[in-house]
Amino acid sequence: MNEKILIVDDELAIREALGRKLSREGYEVVLAEDGAAGLRAFHSERPALVVLDIIMSGGMNGLTVCRRIRELADTPIMMLSAQAITEDNVVEGLNAGADEYLIKPVRLNEFAARISALLRRIQLSTTDVEQIYDDGYLNVDLHRRQIYVDNKKIHLTPTEFKLLAVLMENSGRVVPQRDLLEQVWGREYVDDVYYPRVYISQLRRKIERDAANPTYILTEHRVGYRFEKQLPNSTLT
């Protein structure tokens, strides 16, 4: 393994405990005590995964750091928050580009399991599924991870990509939420129903003509989601 993981948290006790746990699990751990230090470490250490606390004293909070990282890389980001109350808070974090949002306090074992699930997801998303879809407006090459919308190359996060891939592999069929959670996020996540909701809406914003009236990714109320192929002649520019 030996993946390098960056942990950014202003609480020394937490930062070190998380770090020690991950070290014991065999990861290489880099610690940073605030946003700026975190960003510096990200550039210098190139970690495979970043754990970010949202509320940090000092100038930069976790959300900002997350956005700054996203401008540069797809590196999976796990957010930790002590402040989230409503789903809106979680959604805000996910929208900032995080792949995972955990609410403190989190158990170390669960934390470690989620880290490994997240890393696994990234690896899986680069798998061998060979499929090319093109209707003139949307062009997807799953194998090469290349997506063009209206002939413009767009960028998807690993989770978004994985989600799209699972839906396209089952195109025309409804994928139940639990299945989606299990296949995209991992078995540990089957109850975190807000993940698909957030990611679907992000995905729609990126690939649909009108995210409010989706044509590719359709919602089956309280069941799941379905990818619908479009006829090439429906393409409009």
Add this chain to the structure above:
Amino acid sequence: MLAESPFAVVLNILIVALSMGFLIIVLWYDIHRRVNQFFALFLTFMLLWNVGFLLSGIAPILESSTRFESLTRGMTQAGFVGASIGGWALVTVIFGVQPRNFRRWTLFYIVLGVGFTIWLVLTDNLTDSSQIISVSTFFFLIFGSLTLYVIWRYWRKLQSIALIMGILLFVGGQAGSFLNPQLGITSLSVSVSSIGTLMISFIVIQRELIIPLLERSKQLESMHEVSVAITSRIATDAVLTEIAERAAEWLGADATGIFLKHDNMLQLVAIHQLPDSSLHHQLKLGEGVAGLVASTKESKYLGNYRRDWLGIEDLPLAHETFGSVICVPLIYDNDVIGTLMAIAGLQGALFEKTDMRLLELLAAQAAVTISYGNLFNTQKTLTDKLESTNEQLSTVLRSTDNPVLAVDRNLNLIFTNPAAEEVFGLDTLHSRENIRRALPRAALPLDYRDALMTIRSRGAYRYEVELDNKTYLCHVANLGDERIEGFVAVLNDVTELKELDRIKSEMVRMTSHDLKNPLQAAMSNLELLREDVESIGDDEIILSVTNIDQQLNRMYRIIDGILDLERVRLGSQSDDICHPRQIVYESIDELNDMATEKGVRLIPQVADNVANFMGDIDQFKRAIINLIENAIKFNKVGGEVGIKTQNRGHYVLFAISDDGIGIPEHLVGKVFDRFYRAHQPGAEHITGTGLGLSLVKAVVDSHNGHIRVESQFGLGTTFYITVPAMARKIDVAS
């Protein structure tokens, strides 16, 4: 016979006139009375005797024929004999000692005596006057003696000296006429007899006419007095006592008492000449004479209480002290309201049956008075109460800072208090105006229909009103009991409360957050420590670590519970169509393991036609799960938890019931408070944060629903949740 003295003649004429007068009066007044009949008989013969005597006196002056003379003598003799018999008969009747068939016998004697005398006259035996006289003497001796015998035997019975004197004079006068006709005292003896007759007449007239008439008028008068006295006043205790007094006075009773009926008991409420200690003495219906009278509604007359009444005594010592007793029911509108009892002492006068009728008369009046008095008192108390309540209410309404408005069915204002007038800028011009015009839109419910429906089904409706930067909670309730006559709205200024609540929530939230980082640090480090010590294998350290871990966990759950609650209170809700069946079965699925472990059976009961409702299905499920979880936790092994859902009017009802330990009565109202469980007896061993029910309530509130709990300590608890149902789908099958 010798010529009479002029004085005797005048006297006789006077007596004749008077006797005729008396005769007419008596006959006219009441001919059916026996005394009157015999009196008339007696007077008639007295008249005959006197007239005959007068005529015989004037016969020589007229120089009439011997035939006329013999006629007058016949009249005189027949009158004399008849008067003798009549006198005896009258005396016998007055003394009330007549034997059977007395009237017939009297008639027989008269026919015999008078007839024989007349026969003698008619057969012209007049020359031998001695024969006639001997006949007269014979009859006189017999009946005069009989008369004297009656007087001698029974004189105590009458105690009227004048009457006895009169009779003696009459008999004496008659006797005088036998002394010696030649002495010339015949006229004197007639006069003496006549004076005696007059005396008798006076007494008889007085006894038979004047006294009854006087008594009747006296009765009328006292009846009138009683009526006026008791009907012109309200039946206070004083008036009841007065009724008792009057009744005693009227009947000449030694004591009287009034019993009134209360709840099948008779209570002595007014007394006259009875011992004070007897007041408020109680009798059951049917007990004592009073109780018997009250239950049978029949008046009762007892000649002798001790002898005639063997039941329970009406009053203590009644058997020892009561003589004659009359008890009559007080009846109003066919109901016995009590009894009136008149009592004569052992040594007192005897009542008669007629006294009972009199008392009944008085009782009728008294019953009316008492009933009206009671009605009046009841009404007066009610009116007074109403007035004072009204006044209090009015004062409260006017002095309260809360705006209060009332409207009629058409939503026209009918009442506003000063606070309402100030808040809404109303003045008298607005009175009776429709509130849709008189009040700003913000003050009215958003949805009238919903408001009306809620008021109909629940009797009250609440909504928030924002006016001039203030928040009011407006409570609307029905006016009128049976049908809705209008509505009354009370506004509470909750601005500060809301702000306080907001600050409190904020503080709770902040605190909970601030606790989370230390908790995270502590828990994480503890986990690392545990991994370390587990490899060392020191049991005591592991035990300590486990304990710390459990406590941290508990802390975490409490914080999480508070945040859950805040999430529901603040959070945005998704608007899903919620299927009660799905909620119930999914909730049960989640808790099946827990129930099996505890040995508790979960019994769902979902009505087939149960309606859907709008809400956040996850939140709602969470609430139901919390309730079922509680029901399992607080149940006994082998217990049951019922999860029922059905329609209830425009609402969907969920009922979660257990047969567990129940909630003590004084805690039932507190179960929805945060952390209440900490204080519940019998539940100390049950783990949990005590926040579950607060969360349930928050969820139900955010769904515009209601939650209610019914519990019997030791028997079980049922929670009822109602949420507004979605409008029913129209059946498309048709």
